[in-house]
Amino acid sequence: MKKKWLNDDLNRLLAKLSKMMRLTTAFIFLAVLTVHAKSYSQQTRLSFSFQKTSIADVLSFIEEESEFYFFYKENELHADRLIDIDVAKEDIHQILDKILTGTNLGYSIIDRYVVIAPKPGENIRATGQQQPRSVAGKVTDSSGAPLPGVSVIIQGTTQGAVSDMNGNYSLTNVPGDAILLFSFVGMRSQEIPVAGKASIDVTLEEEAIGIDEVVAIGYGTIKKSDLTGSVSKVKSGEINAFPSSNLLQALSGRSSGVQVIQNTGAPGASTSIRIRGANSIQGTNEPLYVVDGFPINNPTALNNSDIESIEILKDASSTAIYGSRGANGVVLITTKRGKEGTNFVDFESSYSSQSLIRKLDLMNATEYATLYNTKAVNDGVAPYFTESEIKAFGDGFDWQDLIYGTAPILTTSLNVNGGTQKTKFSISGSVHNQDGIIKGSNYNRYSIRTNLDHQFNKKFSAVLSGTLSRLDTDRKDSGQGSRGNTLIAAQFAPPSLSPYNEDGTYSILSVVYPFVAPDLINPLNFIHEQSSTIRANVALVNAALVFTPVEDLTIRISGGVENRDDRTDSYTTRNFINSDGSASVSTSQYTSLLNENTISYRHSFNDDHQISALAGVTYQDFITTNLSGSGAGFLSDVFETYDLSASVTPGIPGSGYSKSVLLSYLGRINYSFKDKYLATASYRADGSSKFSKGSKWGYFPSAALAWRISEEDFLKDDRVISNLKLRASWGATGSQAIGPYVTLNQLSSGKTVFNDALYNSFAPGTNLPGNLKWETTKQTDFGLDMGIFENRVLITADYYIKNTEDLLNTVVLPSSLGFTRTIQNVGKVQNKGFELGLDAQLARKKDFKWNMSANISFNRNKVIKLYNGEDILTGSVNAVALQDNTRILREGRPIGQFWGYLEDGYDDKGKIKYVDLEPDGKLTSDDKTYLGDYNPDFIYGVSSNMTYKNFELNIFLQGSYGNDIFNLSAVAYAYDFVSGMNMIRDVLYDSWTPTNTDAKYPLVSRNTTVNISDRFIEDGSYLRLKNIQLAYSVPVQKLSLLRSLQVYVSGQNLLTFTGYSGWDPEVNSSGLGVDNKTYPMSKSLTFGFRARF
């Protein structure tokens, strides 16, 4: 009766709602499902009915419907005996009594574990041969950490115990010949004969890489075996394997289909991720990051050791639940939460020493003077240096040594974890202090994280996840630039000069050497006299109220806030060259409010049909405001940026505001039949304020099917294949790709001068607003998951095709229009690819274990259609001596296509000749062609994990093959003779002369010019030893306070195999394959320990 009331009530309410709501479909299915709602739970009574069903099946049914686990010996229970049973709202005791009626078996319930065994006294085993005694011991996992909650049963009896928080257990009255059965979910059970021992310590091992592990999918979790989509999981051990200044760096090479792009090596710098290639021309192509359910921009404020797991959703079936934000994939980040029955403190700390991976082989002072004298001769001017001067120079000064040094990273984190049945918590605090290898740069992150779960009663629980982070960054990563006007470009200062004058002031390079460009600034100016500090407070707080009105139905109402307050202080002292002191302060405040309301339902019918469904409505807004001020001309450096009004000329203050809103409805159904046939369908409708009226809503459906062939009878007992699943999915996802207000014809304010004063001006910008709608990516994915040899080897393979349509694309307008660009929904891009992941347990002996995993991903990117078929030239670079577009967007070619001239040796004066492809005797833009492509042919990662007794050796290799790099840095260090910069040694020894016409470099002359050509395109393939770690688990069982302790030494980026001639193949300044004088990557050596108390 109760049930019927509930359903009628809900039905009425929902029916009313449906009328009010436009999106009725989601709720209709909810209403339908609710009719079938039944209530089962551990506490509540169960109802079921079976005829002629084996006891084993009945028990396994109860296991699935409750939280109980049964332990029994099949021969004792006669588990294949068929019984008829009919229970209606009976508790576990009543049910078991029915099942065991007429047997000599009894049962006992320990926590969630039900042990069925012969009743005492009816034990057929002869007792008294050995005296019963007490047995105690400790259960640990393979890392030595204590395992609480392990059930320890005396086999064949109902007698048992559960290990406590320290992993300790004790049993009394144990027969001397008894066998103890240790079991724990997710661990391989062990049977250990007592054999008269009073103390038995046991180490439980994790089950082979489980297909039964749970993975997060959007708005829920699912057993891996039930997945229909393509989802990769990266676990905390991999994320935390070595210190990295942000979480995303730790993903590199860990999952197939995921390319991690490091834009600079600066500490704390952002990292780009491409999942299955780039879809969008206009958009960022960054995936959506979701932290504990909260979609955020960039997860850099999180501390690596707080992460439990990262799931990467790749195919459209997985990402479509994120609709308009799913096109570039979704990265779900789950932080650590407390677990019931645990209580421990983790303390980890590491110290790393970083250094430059590779110094450029620049000329010494003698070589420098010789080169520039050669240049003077070639240019017909008097030599700059006399022979005796050149001889006296020697090696001169090494500016690279001045700029780069070794730098420490210190990381410390403390995590307190615990939980009772009602309340679970995880609280952590962490500090990451990193100095950069460029002097004066650093990144410091302090964060506190709290996760709380509380169960009020059977129906209500609440969840809180919160992070507060403080990020302090001193930046010295002012790369790019030209002719030495940035710190990194200034390392090309003449080696024959030194940084200080005799009176201790900074030398002015262009004054000492008149042929040196005034842009080439003594690096000490940047190191000591210029500062840029970013301080950010980031808060990410998310809370939810979870209501379970009836078993299987969960309503979740959550709200969250992401807030980031940034302040950047930049100051140039009066001591900086040509400076009266200048200061600027800019702040920005970003706030995102989130409200998500979901209702989910899970049920199984007749044991064969499993269904779970989800529906929800979400709201998220994004508000950014900013404020900036500046001042120039200070009486003293003492003010720094803290008294702008003390400046002679305060700058014009600036401020701004933007807001966008995303409103969404979502729904998903998962269905499985007999665990063999799995289906998923999802739908999301997104409304975004960014798009034009009438085009604000986008609709994103998806569907997926999977077939677990290994559950079919013909394969069920196969000795080789332990798991085999085929998957197919299709879905549509979107990308917003534009900022707020792009569709509006706004006026921007400006200034002009009359008299000597400023007056306001208003005019539109140069981007013509367009009528815009969503960019849509349709993806088809075919996948295979296979486990062989009892899942000791797991294989995952996926093939996908992604077509992005209505591409938001820049359309170039004739510049005489005054508007130079507009954005339109035109164009198509396709990504096709293949991914393979492999996990293998090569050895699992007691003392020696060896796991290996490897992944490889191939992606092919192609522009299918552009506006009017017109090419779009992009990737504009400006190195003064070389200014042009580096890339072309053209139908049939990849997005990363480099574009320029082909070289044809040198002319008789040592100038570079170019191939006249359009033979008209002139070098025009018609002579340009394809030079290369920054997209790799494939990327890969290999990791190996060996443990021998207490030792553990991890090796992690990561690489990329077939990607091209545009080496723009080379313009500075090999061609730009006008500026008087130092150059790489080769230029002196292998430049064109009348006798060396086949030289690597053209004539050394101020008239030497270069164009974008194949000269600058290099193979960027590399293989890198990303991490190697040797760890030792200190045996600590004897100590009571310390539960486990691991010490380790590791090295990052110690070895790199590459043919690339620049600093590093992994860094490129624009993220698009251009190396332009970027903060270089570092290698490091790390010492650390991980302790659990």
Added chain:
Amino acid sequence: MNKNGYLNEIRLMILPAIVVFVSMLCASCEDLLEENPKTLAVEKFYNTAEEVETAVHAVYGTLRSNTMVEQVVILDAHTDWGYGRGSRADYNNLQGFNAANINNAGSRWNMFYLAIRNANLVIQNAPGGSSISQPDIDKNVGEAKFLRAFSYFQLVRNWGAIPLRTEENMTQKDLAKSPVAAVYDLIVSDLTFAENNLPETQALVGKATKYAAKTMLADVYLTLGNYAEARDKANEVIQSGKYSLVTVSGKADFQQKLFGPEIITTPEEIFYFKYSRQAGEGNWILWVLSHPSTGNFNFGGAYAHYSDASNSFYLSWSDDDIRKSLWDKINFGLGPNTLVSSKYIDKNAVEQGRGAGNDLPVYRYADALLIYAEASCMASNGPTAEGMEALNKVRRRAWGFDPNTPSPADFEVTDYTKASFQELVLRERAYEFIFEGKRWYDLKRTGKAAEVIQPAKGITIAEKAYLWPIPVSELDYNKALDPAADQNPGY
């Protein structure tokens, strides 16, 4: 728990959830998705005199950008005396542009057309403003037309036939080129409108006036060879009595009293682009031209453009001419004869890029005088006494004499023919307007570029160097243009 209790609990708890759901699903959700930026929109602007005026300011703002400085220095590299350093050497070689310089020319094209668009917006929208008076409309449209004419005058002289965008066709994406004559027709018509509608003086120095329009019109007529009209327009400026030359007694006066950073205005100013010692609002030309060793600019300088003391232009220049002293000999790797300009100096600028207070002259009274001198000679088929006096005024001032009193530096009208007098004026203009971007135009309009530049620099100007390439950003995307046929010769 009884039935009703259970139900009540359900209601109690489920209702808030439903309220949240419903509130999200309400009819107002479309309102949630409406954008309300804190900015002005084109559709709701140009209604009051104040709004229209700020829209006119945007035309000035665009032209004042660094690109106008770039235009001036590049034009002056196209001369007998001017050179560009490094990648800018192609400008003085006059053999056509390399890829980087083509891009650079394209960005100046874009800037002039952006100014034209901003002017067109005013010309189109101001007359329809909801609360603006007719005099305010006329004045603002007059300024917009003046600036549109200025932009087209720069475009037509460097690129030849070009798309002619007016308020009539400003949104038409594909637009064919108009012949040079049609461009000049619009320039003349715009300037005539400006001349008739602009006030004689503006409250704010730097805004176009009636006499600025007349001076530019004189310049346009001179360029077109309509000498009588040029003479008359220049004479109207002279006869207005509003302008006079600034008297100087030495180099420092030129640097401070005529082109100095602290000047608000001078009696010589007809139309200048105004700059101020404010971060981002100053004149970039000081960075482009200065050399750090002179201390003329307190942020050093890039000395990207320079001259040479062994050039015949400099060698034949009288040492008594103070203007010649506005060059410093600095050897920065190109030899001891390298000359760096010290015409524009500011030792108290506020930043390196745009922090100097010096204005950028477009039309000075000296220009009106020299246009008059040349035009009166050409119109009368021989030098006139009035023309010679106008020329002598400029010359006297440059030699440190009172401009209005005969001096030992004076030329005698009887010594000159029509041709030699024009030569004399052109030479005086060359001395007077260094780094004001006039010499190349003078050489081109008089057809003397080849004969003047060959002896000075020893180069033969390539035919293609007379017009700059139409940028790819126009040719490739304006479907009314044929990328091959409509490109200027040689590109």
